[in-house]
Amino acid sequence: MEWDRGMRLGKGSFGEVFIAIPKDPESRKNKMAVKTSSEDRAESLSVEHQILRKFLGTPGIIQCLDGGPSEKRTYNLFLEYASEGSLSDLISKYGEEEGTGIPENHVRVYTRMILQALSSIHSLGYVHCDIKPRNILAFPGSPASEYGIRGEETIRELKVADFGLAVETWKLIQGRGNKNRGTPRYVPPEVVVDGRVTPAMDIWALGCTVLEMLTGEIPWTRLHDIEDVLMEVREGCRPEFPGWLSVSGKDFLSKCFAKDYHRRPDADSLLRHPFVSGGCGFQKTKVIEQVQQKQRLPGAAGFPLLPHEFCERYRAGLQV
Numbered sequence: 001m002e003w004d005r006g007m008r009l010g011k012g013s014f015g016e017v018f019i020a021i022p023k024d025p026e027s028r029k030n031k032m033a034v035k036t037s038s039e040d041r042a043e044s045l046s047v048e049h050q051i052l053r054k055f056l057g058t059p060g061i062i063q064c065l066d067g068g069p070s071e072k073r074t075y076n077l078f079l080e081y082a083s084e085g086s087l088s089d090l091i092s093k094y095g096e097e098e099g100t101g102i103p104e105n106h107v108r109v110y111t112r113m114i115l116q117a118l119s120s121i122h123s124l125g126y127v128h129c130d131i132k133p134r135n136i137l138a139f140p141g142s143p144a145s146e147y148g149i150r151g152e153e154t155i156r157e158l159k160v161a162d163f164g165l166a167v168e169t170w171k172l173i174q175g176r177g178n179k180n181r182g183t184p185r186y187v188p189p190e191v192v193v194d195g196r197v198t199p200a201m202d203i204w205a206l207g208c209t210v211l212e213m214l215t216g217e218i219p220w221t222r223l224h225d226i227e228d229v230l231m232e233v234r235e236g237c238r239p240e241f242p243g244w245l246s247v248s249g250k251d252f253l254s255k256c257f258a259k260d261y262h263r264r265p266d267a268d269s270l271l272r273h274p275f276v277s278g279g280c281g282f283q284k285t286k287v288i289e290q291v292q293q294k295q296r297l298p299g300a301a302g303f304p305l306l307p308h309e310f311c312e313r314y315r316a317g318l319q320v
């Protein structure tokens with residue numbers, strides 16, 4: 001695929017992300033994002049590429065369009081372009097405009113979207129290992145009214161991205177792949193204490209992400225030193241909940257922050273929790289699920305769209 005490099009979107013630990021514009025005049029309007037590795041991280045980007053191929057056609061997961069080695073032993077990974085930035089950008093926007101976090105009724109809908117993505121990730125045998133607002137990308141969505149929420153605002157569509165630290169559950173069972181997972185403010189006690197990585201790690205990080213959406217503040221915001229954060233977590237503390245949060249919100253978070261990871265519910269159980277299953281967001285999410293089921297094309301189990309079919313549809317501007 002021939003393409004032109006556009007504006008820089010961001011920088012991660014592996015390299016940089018730019019807008020990529022196809023050279024073909026017919027496809028130029030379908031912008032992509034390209035993650036370009038530094039020379040020493042090409043291998044990890046190629047691993048991320050392999051993982052993302054397994055999630056083609058999976059709702060709520062960033063879609064990978066192409067990828068491969070580029071000049072100077074670097075690697076390019078082409079992704080669908082999240083025109084609304086990351087969930088972290090969305091949280092900051094609320095902070096700047098309203099001086100608050102995201103309204104709770106919107107947070108319920110966003111939490112449901114992330115949980116559905118986590119359910120897919122875990123059922124395909126992976127742990128994401130780095131759930132946080134910077135790794136969740138936002139796309140133009142639909143009016144809040146479609147979710148049964150009053151007001152003019154838009155509910156974005158969220159997708160989980162950045163599988164650079166993801167690991168297959170079977171490797172963890174064999175005692176491999178437990179090292180260097182997660183971002184310190186988002187990791188649970190079992191990871192801090194003995195590096196135990198399980199899908200429950202993503203549920204704790206989801207709890208941190210939900211708190212961040214609600215309050216507009218990073219987890220453990222009162223602690224500046226990461227060592228102090230890790231000590232609190234090691235001692236069995238959890239981040240504080242805002243006093244104004246609904247009863248169901250507090251209950252949902254206390255389940256995500258269960259100290260014993262065996263007692264932390266999985267994504268499918270949490271999808272049935274009243275915080276995300278009752279009231280707003282429920283009807284629309286159901287509709288989306290039904291539409292997505294219908295759109296699934298025949299393919300191998302877990303690969304609803306074959307890679308070339310997905311890319312053709314994306315470039316043609318069709319819904320994928």
Ligand SMILES: Nc1ncnc2c1ncn2[C@@H]1O[C@H](COP(=O)(O)OP(=O)(O)OP(=O)(O)O)[C@@H](O)[C@H]1O
Nearest residue numbers: 009010011012013017033079080081082086134162
């Ligand atoms: N598909 C995309 N569309 C739009 N912007 C993107 C896309 N992918 C990444 N970005 C932007 O580029 C930034 C850096 O990307 P990336 O997710 O790889 O690194 P990070 O998560 O910010 O940092 P780290 O790699 O250290 O975890 C993101 O924060 C996001 O703003």
